[in-house]
Amino acid sequence: MFDYAALAAISAVVREGSFERAAASLGLTPSAVSQRVRGFEERLGGVLVIRGQPCRLTKLGTMLCRHFDCVRVLESDLASRLAWQDRTATLPATVKIAVNADSITTWFSRAMMAFAEQEPTITLDISIDDEQHTAERLRSGDVMAAVTASSDPLPWCRTVSLGSMAYVACASPSLIAAHFSQGVTAEALQGAPYLRFDRSDLFQARWAEAVHGVTLGAPACWVGSSKAFLDLCLYGLGWALHPLPLVEEYLQRGELVEISPGHRPSVPLFWSVPRLYGSALNRLSQNVQRVAADWLETA
Incomplete structure (x- = not known):
């Protein structure tokens, strides 16, 4: 069983960039956050966070934080279905997305706004990268979904054409x-x-x-x-x-x-998103495809 309290601390450290800011966001002391991270690293026998300015994840840390992000999204989806609010949650569910600069400037922000109205408890973490490189961010586990120029579906993803x-x-x-x-x-x-x-x-x-x-x-x-x-x-x-x-x-x-x-x-664009996640990501995909249809040329 994973130590989700430790994973929450690791995720906060990397999101905020330092142990001090992570502690503030979690309502803990920096010492408590450091102990959670160090204790989990010792149990796993590997380094998860590279200490620095800012702190960064190792490859193992990236894999675990990707798992944690997915679990938080699924928990948020389940909570909404049960009309239940997790009052003990210290971190919002976060969906990390890689998008090319021209899409975020023209049409993608509209899809984000529509999704935020439907899913106010989920945070979108947007990384800007060239459309030729966003698929690699998806493969490495840096992000959960991506707008990409690649039509090659990843084994765990559903890839659909958005247009050009x-x-x-x-x-x-x-x-x-x-x-x-x-x-x-x-x-x-x-x-x-x-x-x-x-x-x-x-x-x-x-x-x-x-x-x-x-x-x-x-x-x-x-x-x-x-x-x-x-x-x-x-x-x-x-x-x-x-x-x-x-x-x-x-x-x-x-x-x-x-x-x-x-x-x-014309540059063809595709949307790649994991197959196995719940209604929240489905709604995000629906908004992305709907807005893209209004802005992009038919592929």
Whole structure:
């Protein structure tokens, strides 16, 4: 039998980042939290938490906390069915989800809001990652569900198609005038500044090579913020690919200009969620699929 009091302490330590903040969230002393964690580690014969700023889980700790998160979600589901409130619970049930930045910026937040209204006792813990990498977060146990670009179902997950996100390569009128006054040629594109979201973002480079046969050099800027990524494009720092739902109004108003009409790539998105969990995750999946259907292109 697992020591769920110890697992609750470990989960709090990693969620809050330190033993002191975990103790405050649990209504315990830091010494009591430390004793629970150390005692469980000694019984298991392995380290579960890497002490640091912030504290992190080991591989074994990740597996156990994933189990604990699943148990809390199932308990919350059962409690709602029985109309029973667990007054002894010290931690909310938490569903950890990995979502790509463009989805959270455009449509996924609406699914979160709808789910929160239905399940106010469940906390959503959202991790932002590239859609090419979110499936790996699911495999490793870091998250319980994910929006991903992978259609390969994991053995324990149900994977459904959400549709495709259309993207537009665009730039500000000032950048168009400065670098594409004679048209969007391969030479002009190679010399024009562009943006990258982060070091793993190769979307602009792949698009330029596929459409214009151009190898891009260093970007004008890396900026790991969806709002700043769009703002810098509007300000004319560089061109970039943006989700169509995010920039459609700017294109209509002329604040952005599509640099190669007719060459809009689409990224297929999928929703992967465990098969065996109860009504709460089913409701989350229903909201994700419903909102995605309104925002994404049919796959």
